[in-house]
Amino acid sequence: MVGLSRLPLIATIAAVSAQLQRPLGSPSEDVPDTYQTGNKPLIDTELLQSHISVESLFERAEALYGLAKSSEEQFGHPTRVIGSEGHRRTLEYVASEIDRLGDYYKSWTQPFPAVMGQIFQSRLVLGxxxxxxxxxxxxxxxxxxxxxxxxxxxxxxxxxxxxxxxxxxxxxxxxxxxxxxxxxxxxxxxxxxxxxxxxxxxxxxxxxxxxxxxxxxxxxxxxxxxxxxxxxxxxxxxxxxxxVDSTAFIDSVVNTINTTNLIAQTVGGDPENCVMLGAHSDSVGEGPGINDDGSGSLTLLEVATHLTKFSVKNCVRFAWWAGEEEGLLGSDYYVDTLPEDENQKIRLFMDYDMMGSPNFAYQVYNATNAVNPTGSEQLRDMYVDWYESKGLNYTFIPFDGRSDYDAFIRNGIPGGGIATGAEGIKTKEEELMFGGKAGDWYDPCYHQLCDDVSNVNATAWLINTQLVAHSVATFAASFDDFPKRETAKAAELYEQETLYHGRYLVR
Incomplete structure (x- = not known):
């Protein structure tokens, strides 16, 4: 694999990747004929979930916050926005943690140009x-x-x-x-x-x-x-x-920088039927992003770590996207550059963005087969079944293009995911269902400096990481009851329903 910890500058990743002489978005080595890894037991959802601990999650969160602080000289406060030292070190951390897992995974980088903007001052006067x-x-x-x-x-x-x-x-x-x-x-x-x-x-x-x-x-x-x-x-x-006379003033800059996605895939498992899940590695410029989306990124790392104790029948591919906060740049680039045959190998994509909001609700994306590629509804129901099996309440939220599932759905890949809420307001009914405080944001520190380690709810993060483990184990073991892939089904219907591309409205 390409270990980012061995590279002095993130800008050099593109050159290193080019030396690998392989298509971006594809594994770096041939997958062996055998689908199971060594003599390890076949993946079991309850056993995998049992390895998840809140102590380990928060140890990772503390480490991530330390990385965000490396941006203080550049930005004046902790942040992991793309182009920052904090984001570069986040990528190094993820890569080195995957590297520590030995030959269970093969991993690769996918460099791409990312547009980012900063607004320093603005004023509008109308009359x-x-x-x-x-x-x-x-x-x-x-x-x-x-x-x-x-x-x-x-x-x-x-x-x-x-x-x-x-x-x-x-x-x-x-x-x-x-x-x-x-x-x-x-x-x-x-x-x-x-x-x-x-x-x-x-x-x-x-x-x-x-x-x-x-x-x-x-x-x-x-x-x-x-x-x-x-x-x-x-x-x-x-x-x-x-x-009506007017005065407009904006002091801003729009730049193109280089950043990279990180991908890790199990060596074992059927490479023609891949379970894929992702989270974004970057934060906004205003803060360290420990909940958004440090919680999702670290959940993936924790699940990937404990998955190594098992063998899998279907390959599992983890992705850490860059540039999500700038408009889903990394996931867009990944899917847009996938050859059609590689697209077809991804049976589903699961998005995990904000797993531990302090004023949380257990939210399931309301992905249906009527509007989305067939299989999205079955994935949604898998989350529902798990929450119900644990006696936990849940609520449906719009599947409206606000996170990295967007490019997958637009390109015919079934998708879904869970979240715990961003700047939305918790209702009185949800207060009764989940606790917390009605009338407040699910995450009062959303996109702010206070999105630090103290901003993550331990209960929600642990529960949802266990559910992520369950989602991986379910499909790594079998796709027998899951619909076969179709070609680009429902992409046009989905696009008609969406107003967002990431956190931004686009129309």
């Missing part, structure tokens, strides 16, 4: 007001010269998804565009092509609007999101023919 809900879109370019720009506000026709929606007199002015139908990036690009100096996309309801422009375009202009509540009075003035 005489400074709307509190104004929020720069992720990956927005700065205003010209990183200075304030001034121009009248122009209401764009319809939802701003066609060039004809943008008035001819938009040059040197600020486009005011309604959310809907097409992506935020497309609206910003069309506004730029029409000559706008900035764009404001307002929500179709009273709520605030925070999203991403996605893949950078040379035509993108500095773009804000705005709540429908703040937009309402402005729309009335514009429709009445009143002039």
């Amino acid at each position: 005489q007001s400074v709307p509190e809900s104004a929020s720069p879109m992720s990956l927005t370019p700065p205003t010209a010269g990183k200075e304030p720009v001034y121009g009248d506000l122009v209401l764009v026709n319809n939802q701003g998804c066609d060039a004809s929606d943008y008035p001819e007199d938009l040059s040197g002015k600020v486009a005011f565009v309604k959310r809907g139908t097409c992506s935020f990036g497309a609206k910003s690009e069309l506004a730029g092509k029409a000559g706008a100096i900035a764009a404001v996309i307002f929500n179709s309801n009273a709520d605030g609007l925070s999203g991403t422009l996605g893949v950078p375009s040379p035509y993108h202009v500095a773009t804000f999101g705005l709540s429908g509540e703040d937009a309402g009075p402005v729309i009335e003035k514009l429709k009445a023919g009143d002039v």
Whole structure:
């Protein structure tokens, strides 16, 4: 394997990977004919679960927080955002832990270019007001010269998804565009092509609007999101023919860096039928990300460690994605570059993002076969059956593109997963089901500096790691009752249902 701990800089990984002379996304060695590993007993779910301990999980969490602190000189606080020392050392840690497990796994790296953005300052003035809900879109370019720009506000026709929606007199002015139908990036690009100096996309309801422009375009202009509540009075003035002047200011930067996914696959097990699961190795820039998604990454490490005590009938592939917080970059790259025959070998993908939120709920993605590739619903029901067998409550949450399962579903691979909640508000009913406090976020430290070791709930993390172990053991032993793979089934239906690509709204 390529052990990252042996590499001085993460930027050198691409060169090392090229020397391996193998397709990215594929194992580094041929899989042996035998499907079981040595004389070890066949995987057993109860035995595998019994090896999981909360003490070991928290030892790993303490180590991970120490790695995040290595970014303090660069960022002023602990973080594991891509491009940081904390993330580089996270990758080293994961690789070295897999390396310690000997020849049970073969592992490889998958370097890729990742776009990341930072916003340093911003301000939007509409007429005489400074709307509190104004929020720069992720990956927005700065205003010209990183200075304030001034121009009248122009209401764009319809939802701003066609060039004809943008008035001819938009040059040197600020486009005011309604959310809907097409992506935020497309609206910003069309506004730029029409000559706008900035764009404001307002929500179709009273709520605030925070999203991403996605893949950078040379035509993108500095773009804000705005709540429908703040937009309402402005729309009335514009429709009445009143002039609304505006000032827009964004100081930001959008850069492309190199980072890498890490993949580890069992040497044993049928390579034509692979159980795949993943978590993301990065955090946001604002904090160390011990729950999001240190908890998922470390859960995978713990399960991978104890799996070595058993043999498997189907291969098991673990993935640690980079760039999830920037918009699912690593998982997108992985699936997009998979040859079709390799795609077909993945029988299902399981996503584990945020396993121990402090104000947790046991959440199961509501993946159905009606909208998703066949097998997604059976995976969902496996989680439900396990919670019920333990006498635990659970709740369904939307399968809406907010984590790394997204690329798999779009490319015909059945998927699902569990979570414990992010910035959503716990209901009174959920307080009765899971404890905690109604009216608060599931994770009050979501994407903040306080997402440290103390931010992970021990009970939820242990329970869910045991469930992850069960999910691996179930399918590593048999796919007999699981549907056969189909080709790209339901991808279009799924895409129609999703509004997110990672944590960002995209349209």
